[in-house]
Amino acid sequence: MIFFTPASIEFRMIIPIRCMNCGKPIADKWRFYKRELVKMNGIENGEKRVYFDGTSIPVTNEKKLMDAIGINRSCCRKHFLTQVDLIDKI
Known part of the structure; x- marks a missing residue:
């Protein structure tokens, strides 16, 4: 479980290390993706x-x-598009 806190936003994730279909590593890009998506959308919750x-x-x-x-x-x-942060709901 990785916790990342830019400013006041906290992301929790359980994302696969590699893509289940092709095997390409994807977990290293997740935090950057979420952080930049929040910046691009200009809203705090990213939705x-x-x-x-x-x-x-x-x-x-x-x-x-x-x-x-x-x-x-x-x-x-x-x-990336279907990832749900289930840690908050467990």
Whole structure:
């Protein structure tokens, strides 16, 4: 379990060390991803909802950030987009 506290925000995580499908190491990029995502969204809790209506596909901050840190495969992106911090709920 890793605790990371930038300013007043605390992230707790249990993320796989490697992608379950392709085996690429992804855990080393998680803290940077969460920290930068909060900065890009400009909100403290890191949750900003984007609704897809099928008429257009917006380029989200998540996509920009994953492209920047080298998470290109869809299987690896799945881990970043669907990660839930369950430590708070246990």
